[in-house]
Amino acid sequence: MEILVYLIPISLALGALGLGAFGWALRSRQFDDPDGDSQRILSDEWDNTPRP
Secondary structure, eight states, X not given: OTHHHHXXXXXXXXXXXXXXXXXXXXXXXTTSOHHHHHHHTTOSSOOOSOOO
């Protein structure tokens, strides 16, 4: 039972780290155009500027 003293804070810290990474991904617009990204990766044309 003493291991829970270490495991609970570690699991909370990992959860907070994951939540922070998700917040960073949302703020950096990683999920704005998922359909366009899936089609652009297969295309030969390189589009350096994403659509607004």
